[in-house]
Amino acid sequence: MPKQIRLNAFDMNCVGHQSPGLWTHPDDRADSYNTLEYWTDLARLLERGKFDALFLADVLGIYDVYKDSPRTALEQAVQVPVNDPMMLVSAMALVTEHLGFGVTCALSYELPYPFARRMSTLDHLTKGRIGWNIVTGYLESAARGMGLERQVAHDGRYDVAEDYMQAAYKLWEASWEDGAVLRDRKGRRFADADKIHRVRHEGPHFKVDAIHLSEPSPQRTPVLFQAGASTRGRDFAARHAECVFINGPSKKVIGGIAADLRRRAAAAGRDPSDLVIFTMMTVITDRTSRAAQDKYRDYLGHVSEEGALALMSGWTGLDFGAMRPDEVVRFTDKADAMTSALEAFTTADPDRTWTVGEIARHAAIGGRGPMLVGSGAEVADALLSWVADTGVDGFNLAYVLTPGSFADVVDLVVPELQARGVYKRDYAPGTLRQKLFGRGPRLPASHPAAAVRPGA
């Protein structure tokens, strides 16, 4: 059987996610993000299209780097207002049976003990369909919201993250043994206390001295998602992540990142195929190639280039509002502050320069990711060639309109992929982890979380 392509939908509990301005399109429903109906309709749609998961981005701050002000972000609804993503899961789980949920939670601001319980709760309620996108945060405005003067420096954030993961693994994997829960009504014993252990973690940043509050959930540790693009971020992903989200403007860039991630995973003692790599992609499709191009032109009439610059300024920490539109952007001098946003542009073609205006136009649809415009068959072929040429496992699909962009893929691209034998016609049974990796519901012995298990 040819390699199966995996699809995630990329959304956020906000109005304008990756395509600033498109919320003004008459067919867009993004501004009903604050209703249950939007999310349950979306979840049903994605399950109809056999998507592996809905991946929910999040950010705990406002994009106020551009022109040193939150004005553009607020006026153009650039990822603000933004509501909490975790609160959406149980309603969507109720109307679906297989769809997974990858929820972004920044570990910088919530302690492992209550956070581990939240994830265990969601894993119970979804019967093992929860994933956690591990994020360390990148906006100064988020740190100020928390009462801090400024956020922890980039590499420092990964030290914090490493310590956090150890504490969380212990709560999920080491507190309640398998078989600790008896549910023995006749014998009047709910649990065997001898098989339940107090976790003691004394790390540089976190201390825990507690029994995990939740009984073991189907997956124990949620499926771990990560999107680190820096060297330090890739090392972290290679060590901990099961699903990695990457982003880049060309196959060359993406192929390089994917190969590098698998090398690093092998170096960390893991099977390189234990990483499922999703690359970001925006798809505009219709019945015909021409209709898709027309759709694209229609969308262009609704973009907000200023919104795109607000987004890019937030991602990179560079104020594009202090530059002229025709000014060429030089990234190298602020390399430390760079996120994948800038690496995408600079590494694609080192000889090519980008002006502020070019960046704005590029980022206004699908953020910093590449875009495919074409009929269902054309898009399917293009996705196949991306997989063949880069070694990724699938795509994290951003929307232009929601739920329209997802509906178009479900109705037009998915059948083409299925006809080519590269896309499932039915979900595999079991938890999200079982569906993704075709083995048990728990992390494999080669994962660092396994080292904290009793008897490991």
Added chain:
Amino acid sequence: MPKQIRLNAFDMNCVGHQSPGLWTHPDDRADSYNTLEYWTDLARLLERGKFDALFLADVLGIYDVYKDSPRTALEQAVQVPVNDPMMLVSAMALVTEHLGFGVTCALSYELPYPFARRMSTLDHLTKGRIGWNIVTGYLESAARGMGLERQVAHDGRYDVAEDYMQAAYKLWEASWEDGAVLRDRKGRRFADADKIHRVRHEGPHFKVDAIHLSEPSPQRTPVLFQAGASTRGRDFAARHAECVFINGPSKKVIGGIAADLRRRAAAAGRDPSDLVIFTMMTVITDRTSRAAQDKYRDYLGHVSEEGALALMSGWTGLDFGAMRPDEVVRFTDKADAMTSALEAFTTADPDRTWTVGEIARHAAIGGRGPMLVGSGAEVADALLSWVADTGVDGFNLAYVLTPGSFADVVDLVVPELQARGVYKRDYAPGTLRQKLFGRGPRLPASHPAAAVRPGA
């Protein structure tokens, strides 16, 4: 129209809430607490019975005071395992239209900035049906889970709470003006940035310097629930709470607490009727008085008195496991550590003494609250007399079996109350706050939150 009686259901995202051991009863479904089906069935049932709200208790620790060990709590499932209550709300909101949700969240361990967003998110998704039960925490085991040596002293916790409320009020009430959100597709402006303000809070415990991440939700500030029983707790409730949960073994005690709370609310500049006071009650009912008594006897065969002592030890901080069953408990010497659990026993009848065994038997059904056993008509009459004699507004109903105890009340007691003209036949329109107070969706001008509003 006679005064209308209000009913809340009292539950917790755990197996054994207030009636230790009853999870072993063949008709009990409490151990399916970790499924969506349990919660959506319960929510539908409560809405059928026109309950005002489902009140979800929570605790972020384990009852390990008894015999200085978590063993009894774990074996008898005494409020452990306990999952996160917030994660339940969106699924229950999806299958109901009117039921409110009062969710307990301890403010000691989550910063105002992300917490305010979580509540705003739930207020959006439920269309204004969310309430927050403000808790400061009481278990040392919770503090240890958070990496602390021990919890903040009791009165200090209320200082922290006061500061927390100020920060949260500013985020909910002062950041986005009414009219800030335009959703103007034609004019391509989502919001008017001039009407959105950065909140600056510099309190003794919390600092916030941020725009609230959520646009205004129907209620802005969630309906505020509180259950403080100490003098300091009552002052806090009188100042901030809209719904107060109280508990006590007799009408005399409850009447005294209710009157005291209303006096304190008046002293704080509020209308005493702006407090909706619920007292805890456990109801065992059936078609006839005799059938109800038989049911009670059947339940008694499933109680865990040791579980009850573990619960009481956790609530009071006194290790009842270090005492003989016939030993008389003297509470006065540890008055500072007392919660309402002990005040309930000691203030009911100052001349009566209680042995450890008597406390265990009393607390094993319905925890520390009173109990009514009888036919629907008998229970309805008793509830009416409680309201008439104490001045409370309604009842926070604990279960013996779940959802059986709630179903019995819905099917047998609610129709009797309706026939007496003291219970709604339909919900009032609007948000939870509108349903409870018969005026607008926002807090009234006399509430301290109103003082932070722009132009206040």
